[in-house]
Amino acid sequence: MQVNWREITHARNSFAALYAACEGEGFRLRPVKAPESDVTCYSLNSLNAPHLRAEIASAPCTTIVGGPHATACPLETVAYADYVVVGEGEWTLPRLLHALEAGEAGEIPGVASRKEGLRPPDHTVYLPAYPPFTHFKGYLEISRGCPFGCAYCQTPRIFGHRMRHRPVDEIARAATAFRDARFVTPNALAYGSDGVHLRLDKVEKLFQALHKNRIYFGTFPSEVRPECISEEALDLITTYCANRRLHFGAQSGSDRVLKALRRGHTVEDVEQALDLCRDHDLLPVVDFIVGLPCDEDEDEVATLSLIREVARNGKPHVHRFIPLPGTPMARTEPRPLLLETQQALGQLALAGRITGSWDDPERRFFRNHSDVLS
Ligand code: SF4
Numbered sequence: 379m380q381v382n383w384r385e386i387t388h389a390r391n392s393f394a395a396l397y398a399a400c401e402g403e404g405f406r407l408r409p410v411k412a413p414e415s416d417v418t419c420y421s422l423n424s425l426n427a428p429h430l431r432a433e434i435a436s437a438p439c440t441t442i443v444g445g446p447h448a449t450a451c452p453l454e455t456v457a458y459a460d461y462v463v464v465g466e467g468e469w470t471l472p473r474l475l476h477a478l479e480a481g482e483a484g485e486i487p488g489v490a491s492r493k494e495g496l497r498p499p500d501h502t503v504y505l506p507a508y509p510p511f512t513h514f515k516g517y518l519e520i521s522r523g524c525p526f527g528c529a530y531c532q533t534p535r536i537f538g539h540r541m542r543h544r545p546v547d548e549i550a551r552a553a554t555a556f557r558d559a560r561f562v563t564p565n566a567l568a569y570g571s572d573g574v575h576l577r578l579d580k581v582e583k584l585f586q587a588l589h590k591n592r593i594y595f596g597t598f599p600s601e602v603r604p605e606c607i608s609e610e611a612l613d614l615i616t617t618y619c620a621n622r623r624l625h626f627g628a629q630s631g632s633d634r635v636l637k638a639l640r641r642g643h644t645v646e647d648v649e650q651a652l653d654l655c656r657d658h659d660l661l662p663v664v665d666f667i668v669g670l671p672c673d674e675d676e677d678e679v680a681t682l683s684l685i686r687e688v689a690r691n692g693k694p695h696v697h698r699f700i701p702l703p704g705t706p707m708a709r710t711e712p713r714p715l716l717l718e719t720q721q722a723l724g725q726l727a728l729a730g731r732i733t734g735s736w737d738d739p740e741r742r743f744f745r746n747h748s749d750v751l752s
Pocket of ligand 1: 526533
C-alpha cells in the first residue's frame with residue numbers, strides 16, 4: 379500500500395515525526411503536492427483547512443487528516459475526509475494504516491470515520507519510544523504537553539496538561555544531525571519539570587550533552603514563559619547558548635485580561651523578565667495578542683503602553699486574536715482595535731520597532747496564498 383504525505387507549509391515538523399513513526403511500522407510516507415493513490419495524509423491547522431477542504435473532498439484516494447484543526451473538529455473534518463486522526467499520531471496513524479492494509483479499519487481509538495463516528499484516543503505518546511525524525515529532518519522536540527490552560531491556545535487541548543520530556547541522551551543523539559540545535563517545546567525552560575516547578579539542573583544537563591552543537595534555546599520555535607525567566611535561567615542561557623535573543627509571551631498589558639485568559643502570570647512578571655533580559659544583554663522578543671474579546675478600552679491602552687515599553691529595548695511581536703476551535707474562546711469574535719491603537723502600531727511598524735500582523739491573521743502564517751499549499 380502506497381502512503382503519501384501532502385506537503386503543507388507549517389506541517390513539516392509533523393511530517394518529520396510521523397515519517398519516523400510510520401517508517402518504524404513499515405510505511406514510508408512519500409511527500410506529494412496533490413493527493414495520490416493509495417492513501418494521502420494531511421495535517422491541517424485552522425488557517426489552511428479552508429484552503430484544502432475541496433482538494434480532500436475530491437481526492438481520488440483514501441484520505442487521512444490529522445493536526446490541530448482536525449483534532450478540534452473531528453466530526454466537521456470527517457464530513458470531507460475518509461478518516462480523522464485525533465490528537466497525537468505516532469501510534470494511531472500506523473495503527474490505522476495497518477488496519478486499512480488489512481481491509482478492516484473498523485473502530486480504532488483516536489480515529490473518526492463517517493461510518494464509525496469518533497472513538498476517543500486510548501493513549502498518550504511515550505516520547506522516548508519515537509525519534510523526533512529520521513530521514514526527513516525536523517526540529518528537536520524535547521517536550522510535549524502544558525500544565526497551563528491559556529484560553530486561546532490549542533496546545534494543552536491536543537497534548538494534555540501533563541508535560542512529557544524526551545531523555546537527554548536521545549535528544550543528543552538526534553542533535554548530531556545538526557550544527558545548530560533548535561527545539562520544539564511549549565516552554566523551553568520547563569524541560570525536565572512538571573512545567574510549574576522548574577528543574578534548571580536538567581536544563582543544564584541538556585546543554586552539557588549538546589556541547590558539540592550551537593544551541594538556540596528560548597528562541598523560535600521554543601519560547602519561554604515570562605515568570606520562568608530568572609537570574610539563574612539567564613545565566614545558563616548566556617553560558618551555554620548562542621542566541622542573544624529571548625522569546626517569551628506577554629500577550630496583554632492588563633492583569634485583568636491576563637486573568638481572564640488564564641495565563642498564570644502578571645504584567646509585573648513580564649516587566650521583571652524585561653529587566654533580567656536587559657541585565658543579561660539578551661534582546662527580548664515578546665508576543666502580544668490584540669483584538670481580544672475580553673479587552674476593554676483601558677486594557678487595550680495598557681497593552682499598547684507595554685508594547686511601547688518593550689519596543690524601547692526589544693522587539694514586540696504583535697498578532698491579532700484568532701478564535702481557534704477546541705479552545706474556550708472558540709466561539710468568540712475578535713474585538714475591533716481602537717483607531718489610536720491601529721495608528722500607533724502602524725507607526726511602530728514603519729519605524730521597524732515591531733513585527734507581526736494585527737490586521738489580517740492569515741498574514742501571520744503565509745506570505746501569499748500559494749504558501750498555504752506549497
Ligand atoms: S500559550 Fe503556552 S503556556 Fe499557555 S497553554 Fe499554550 S502552550 Fe501552554
